[in-house]
Amino acid sequence: MKYKVLLIDDEPSALEGMEMWIDWQELGFELCGTCGNGREGLQMMKQLQPDLVITDIHMPLMNGLEMIGEWRQKGIDSTKFVILSGYSEFEYARTAISYGINHYLLKPVFPEEATEELREIRLELEQEANRRRIHETASGEEAATLIKGLLHGKKGEPELMEWLETLPGFKESASWNICLIRTAPELYTEVRSRTVSLLAGYQAMVTIDLEAGLLGIVYGVITDSLEDDGDAGRIAEALDTLLREYGGGNVHIALGTPEDSLLSIEDSYGRAKETLLHFFYEPEQAGVLAYSGVQDKPFSYHYDHIGLMDALLDCVNLLDADGYREALEAAGRSFREQQVAPEVVRKFVIHLMYRIFALAPGAEAAGEEGGVASGVEVSEIQQAMTPLSGLLSRLLSYGGKAIDLLVREQNYMSHGIVREINQYIGEHYQESLSIQKLAEIFFLHPVYLGQLLIKKNGITFNEQLHRLRIQAAAELLRGSRLKLSEIAERVGYANYGQFLKRFEKELHMGPNEYRHAKF
Incomplete structure (x- = not known):
């Protein structure tokens, strides 16, 4: 299957370069059109329905982000976007992230980098297509839809709830819980399939596709089960097998709290999502985390933002690589001791990277040979699977490259x-x-x-x-x-x-x- 691609850029040379130097056919894509501004792009997207749109940011009449925002307002979220940007447009990444975009290509576009990015996108498109087929053909789709609504606070219609109880095992279950399994998007289909296989035959269970890379399993527990460990033991055994096969670094598993009624599953879901966040600080061997094990470790939203930021930026200003590493280690200890909320830490990291980037204005010129921003993408920072140690590693590399660059420039x-x-x-x-x-x-x-x-x-x-x-x-x-x-x-x-x-x-x-x- 070939996926349709639309190219949008107001520079004819940029369009011509992407058309000529990228082997679209070999990568599984076909070019369906090109245009030079966002307004024309909206019309062509409506007409051609491309799977992928590669667009510049700055264009006449309507820029790339405005075009994406208007397209998203139409309720169409199946189209994938790649943003073309320069280092000076780093700040636009936040807006792009809010639209669910996590693919970027730096201008000028190099065929090798574009090829690697397009391979990832094709894999995502294939995985999403597989997930759609699985969802459409899976048995119990009606139950999954209903329970997914309950997870997000929708009240179940009495007739539908009565119908739900007619499914095997649902009426007999004395309590309900939810298990959340997060994995990297490229592993999602495989992990989902394996999870369903491990739990095959478990009657009171519904598998739900949630956000990207996140699988939900709502299951009922029959307390008078004749099995030695009961239903809960079987769930635990399946999850342990999943962890052994994929490793704690590739799969994060969190449990909510048992609820007496399926109508209360929203509460369990909220606690399971909170539990999942604790993998940000937990080691890869954390195993399966239950809410009962982390409920006494609330996240903090207050920390010495200015102090940590100044300490790190001072080291960059002074070209002190050793001091920067020590300040980064101190920041990591501070985050861990205070249990700062992961989303707050990620915002700090993006802010720091942007500030460091501002101190090294020559980074763009050095980008081809490992400049400051080489290999570091905001999308990686935003990935839920990236733990604190991963963020600190990226910051260490990012700051080290900035200091090296500044030293070379100043020498x-x-x-x-x-x-x-x-x-x-x-x-x-x-x-x-x-x-x-x-x-x-x-x-x-x-x-x-x-x-x-x-x-x-x-x-x-x-x-x-x-x-x-x-x-x-x-x-x-x-x-x-x-x-x-x-x-x-x-x-x-x-x-x-x-x-x-x-x-x-x-x-x-x-x-x-x-x-x-x-x-």
């Missing part, structure tokens, strides 16, 4: 810029100069500038400034009849006492003694 700049700075100081030493003012003039961080001058000149900025002023004062003492106070002011000292002190320190004698000395 390159330092060869010629110190000469310019020294010349400026030599021409303006009599003015009110400071390291902060020089940093603003030459667009450098003041701490880095101070360290650079020491490295290149062998003395601090203040020593260099005083030395120039005293040398100029000595020349005036030998070649003019100006008063000492006038000379002090002329070479840049507003404080006469400071002038006398610095003069004696530099020349080991006072100004009057120097004036009358014979050399």
